[in-house]
Amino acid sequence: MEVYLDNAATTKPFEAVRKRMWETLEENYGNPSSMHKKGVEAEKYVREARETIAAALKAEQKEIIFTSGGTESNNMALIGAAYANQRAGKHIITTKIEHPSVHNPLFFLEEQGFQVTYLNVDKNGRVILEELAESIRKETILVSVMYVNNEVGACEKIDEISKIIKEKNENTVFHVDAIQGFGKYKIYPKRLGIDLLSVSAHKIHGPKGAGFLYVQNKVKIKPILFGGEQQRGLRSGTENVPGIAGLSKAVEEIYKNYDEKRTHLYKLKKYFIDRIGEMGGVMVNGIENIPIEETAPHIVSVSFEDVRSEVLLHALEEKGIYVSSGSACASNHPQLSGTLKAMGIPKKYLDSTLRFSFSVSTTIEEIDYTIEELKKIVPVLKRFTRH
Ligand code: PMP
Numbered sequence: 439m440e441v442y443l444d445n446a447a448t449t450k451p452f453e454a455v456r457k458r459m460w461e462t463l464e465e466n467y468g469n470p471s472s473m474h475k476k477g478v479e480a481e482k483y484v485r486e487a488r489e490t491i492a493a494a495l496k497a498e499q500k501e502i503i504f505t506s507g508g509t510e511s512n513n514m515a516l517i518g519a520a521y522a523n524q525r526a527g528k529h530i531i532t533t534k535i536e537h538p539s540v541h542n543p544l545f546f547l548e549e550q551g552f553q554v555t556y557l558n559v560d561k562n563g564r565v566i567l568e569e570l571a572e573s574i575r576k577e578t579i580l581v582s583v584m585y586v587n588n589e590v591g592a593c594e595k596i597d598e599i600s601k602i603i604k605e606k607n608e609n610t611v612f613h614v615d616a617i618q619g620f621g622k623y624k625i626y627p628k629r630l631g632i633d634l635l636s637v638s639a640h641k642i643h644g645p646k647g648a649g650f651l652y653v654q655n656k657v658k659i660k661p662i663l664f665g666g667e668q669q670r671g672l673r674s675g676t677e678n679v680p681g682i683a684g685l686s687k688a689v690e691e692i693y694k695n696y697d698e699k700r701t702h703l704y705k706l707k708k709y710f711i712d713r714i715g716e717m718g719g720v721m722v723n724g725i726e727n728i729p730i731e732e733t734a735p736h737i738v739s740v741s742f743e744d745v746r747s748e749v750l751l752h753a754l755e756e757k758g759i760y761v762s763s764g765s766a767c768a769s770n771h772p773q774l775s776g777t778l779k780a781m782g783i784p785k786k787y788l789d790s791t792l793r794f795s796f797s798v799s800t801t802i803e804e805i806d807y808t809i810e811e812l813k814k815i816v817p818v819l820k821r822f823t824r825h
Contacts, residue, residue, distance in 0.1 A: 439757075439758050439804075440758045440760075441758060441759045441760065441804040441807060441808055442760050442800075443759060443760060443761050443794045443795060443796065443800065443804070443808065444760045444761055444762050444793075444795060445641075445736060445795040445796055445797040445800070446588055446591075446618060446641070446737050446762070446793060446795035447762055447795070448640045448641065448646065449640065449641060449642065449643045449644075450643060450797070450799075451640075451643055451644060451645055451684065451688070452643040452644075452687070452688060452691045454687050454690075454691055455643060455645065455684045455687045455688050455691065456684075457687075458683045458684055458686075458687040459645060459680040459681075459683055459684040459687075461683070462480065462483055462679045462680045462683045463680055465479075466479040466480055466482075466483065466679075467679075468480040468481075469676055470483075470484050470668075470676070470677050470679060471666070471668065471676065480679050483679050483682060483683040483686075484504070484677050484679060484682055486686060487504070487682045487683060487685060487686030488502050488504075490686045490689055490690055491650060491685075491686060491689055494624075494689050494693060495625065495626060495627060495635075495652060496626045496629070497626075497627060497628065497652055498655060500655070500670060501652050501653055501654060501655055502650050502651075503650060503651045503652075503653055503669050503670060503672050503673050504648070504649075504650050504669065504673065504677055504678070504681075504682050504685075505648075505649050505650055505651055505673060506647050506648065506649070506678065506681075507638045507640070507646070507647050507648060507649040508537075508539060508615070508617040508636055508637070508638030508641075508649050509539040510649070510651075511617075511636035511637065511638070511649050511650065511651040512537070512539040512540050512543065512582075512613075512615055512617075512636050513539065513543045513662060514651050514659065514661075514662050514663075514672075514673070515582070515613045515634040515636060515651055515653075515659065516530075516540065516543045516547065516580065516582060516613065517543050517546070517547065517660075517662050518659030518660045518661065518662055518672075519579070519580045519611045519613065519633075519634060519657070519658075519659045520550075520552055520579065520580060521659075521660040522658040522659050522660045523579040523580065523609075523611060523658060524552075524579065526577070526609060527575075527576065527577025527578060527579045528551060528552045528553055528577060528579070529552070529553050529554075529555070529575055529577040529578045529579065530544065530547065530552055530553070530554045530555070530578070530579065530580045530581070530582070531554070531555045531557065531570070531573050531574065531578060531580070531581045531582070532544060532554060532555070532556060532557065532581070532582045532583065533556065533557045533558075533559060533565055533583055533584070533780075534556045534557065534558060534559060534773075534774050534777075534780040535559050535563055535584070535587050535589070535592070535776075535777040535780050535781075536582065536583075536584055536615065537584065537588055537615060537617070539615075540582055540584070540615055541771060541774055545771070555573045556774060557569055557570055557573065559592070559777075559780050559781060560781070561726055561781050561782055562592055562724045562725065562726055562728055562733075562781065563587050563590050563592030563724050563777055563780070563781050564592055564593075564594060564595065565583060565594055565595070565599060567595070567598060567599070567602060570599060570602055570603075571606060574602070574603060574606035574607050574610065575607070576607065578606075578607055578610050579609070579610060579611060580610065580611045580613060581603050581610055581611070581612050581613070582612075582613040582614075582615065583596070583599055583612075583613075583614060583615075584614065584615040584616075584617075584618070584619075585614050585615065585616040585617075585618065585619025585620070585623065585625065586616075586618035586619040586622065586623075586734040586737070587618065587724075587734075587737075587777055588617070588618045588737070589737075589739060589764060589776065589777040589778065589793060590723050590724040590737065590739040590777050590778070590781070590793075591618075591724060591733050591734035591736065591737030591738065591739065591795075592724050592733060592734070592777070593619070593623075593732060593733055593734050596614060596630055596632070597631075599612075600612055600630055600632065601631070603631075604631055611633045611634065611657055612631060612632055612633045612634070613632075613633065613634040613635075613636070614627075614630075614632045614634070614635050614636070615636045616635050616636060616637055617636055617637060617638045617641055617649075618641060618734065618737070619734070620635075620637045620641075620642065621641070621642040621689075621692040622700065622703070622734055622735055622736060624693075624696070627652050627654065628654070632652070632654075633653075633654040633657045634651060634654070634657065634659070635651070635652035636649070636650075636651055637649050637650050637651075637652070639681065639684060639685035639688055642688045642689065642692050643688050643691065643692065643797070643798075644681075644684045644685045644687070644688030644689075645680065645681050645684040645685065645688075647678065647681055648678055648681030648682060648684060648685045649685065650685070653670075653672065659672065661673060661674070663675060699798045700735055702798060703735035703736050703796055703797075703798065704730065704731065704735045706735075706796045706800055706802070706805060707730060707733075707735055707736070707738055707796065708730055709802060709805055710738055710794065710796075710805050710808075710809075711725070711730070711738060713806070713809045714738075714740055714809060714812070716809070716813075717809075717812065717813060717816065719742065719743040719744070719816070719820075720740055720741065720742055720743070721740070721741040721743075721787065722738060722739070722740055723739040723740070723741060723764075723778065723781065723791065724739060724781065735796075736795050736796045736797065737793060737794075737795045738793070738794045738795070739764055739778070739791055739792075739793050739794075740764075740791065740792055740794065741764070741783065741787035741790050742791075742792070742816055743787075743790065743820075744790070744820045745790050745816055745819045745820060746789055746790065746819075747763040747764055747789055747790055747791055747792050748763060748789075749819055750792060750815065750816070750819060751763055751792060753815045753819065754808075754811065754812070754815065757811045757815075759807075759811060761792050761793060761794050761795075762792070762793045762795070763792060763793070764778055764788070764790075764791025764792055764793055765777075765778060765788065765791070776788070778791060794808070
């Protein structure tokens with residue numbers, strides 16, 4: 439049996455996505471900038487993708503800038519907004535639990551003379567709102583907070599965060615890394631007061647190397663890539679037509695039977711948590727005294743007492759079960775090394791944590807198989823742990 443429980447790392451492209459992409463490779467391979475028929479055909483995919491995504495976000499079409507994925511969207515948002523707004527101040531706020539594609543551009547900006555505040559989080563990985571409010575100053579030009587954390591599935595209170603930012607400084611630009619949140623939540627940036635929103639296609643059953651940045655009309659950002667100025671003068675380079683076409687199809691598909699998909703994911707998550715609790719010596723992270731519905735539906739982070747996560751990961755792989763270790767994609771900065779650490783998870787658990795992440799096609803049977811295998815493997819591995 440093959441059980442893919444690493445959907446926070448990437449998802450399998452939907453069949454409809456693969457088909458749509460193939461059309462752009464087989465027949466409609468023109469350059470969207472070309473004026474002849476082949477160009478017009480290709481441009482149609484980009485135009486329709488912009489329409490579909492703008493409608494899904496209740497945004498304007500010109501507010502969607504296609505990128506090479508989440509990493510580029512985050513870089514463009516942070517570096518672009520910092521450079522465009524630096525006359526108003528050089529202070530930026532983010533959290534200790536962001537993805538490296540947020541932390542690393544911010545480290546770069548610190549080298550350029552910007553000052554960055556890294557907010558703490560509570561034991562469930564959520565921003566402490568009072569600390570955010572106290573950190574915002576006149577010179578704060580940018581705040582960046584993720585929608586859903588990729589390591590533990592904490593879901594930030596984006597509406598409250600947005601209100602606090604606008605109350606304290608209405609000129610502060612608000613960026614949200616929604617790479618794990620988009621598709622699991624319907625996100626309307628205008629309603630939420632989000633100025634910049636990063637999305638990646640491969641987390642929603644679309645292709646790798648494609649994504650977009652929503653850039654609210656009035657918000658100023660500078661480009662980070664220079665060339666032919668294809669998209670609003672903000673992003674140059676021939677558009678990745680197969681990627682954009684696949685991304686658009688993935689958005690369409692993920693929004694079909696949307697409520698059922700969410701209900702299914704939460705059912706899986708609750709079932710998994712109940713069943714893993716049968717094992718003893720395990721700790722599910724990020725759900726202390728909060729309802730499961732306040733966390734993202736697709737991610738469960740579990741620490742296994744006296745077991746090394748890499749060893750368990752490969753033992754599971756032997757049984758056809760694919761997962762990530764708990765600190766998947768954590769920053770390698772000494773002070774910011776990972777969400778689990780920021781949440782105050784005891785040191786002994788940091789190397790004993792696995793992330794299980796589900797998709798709409800994950801089944802209860804797959805979870806049963808995974809739990810049964812864990813029940814067999816974990817006691818054996820524990821016997822090898824020296825104290
Ligand atoms: N932010 C978050 C929260 C992520 O989970 C990821 C992917 N692991 C990224 C950014 C980077 O996205 P991409 O892989 O599309 O560059």
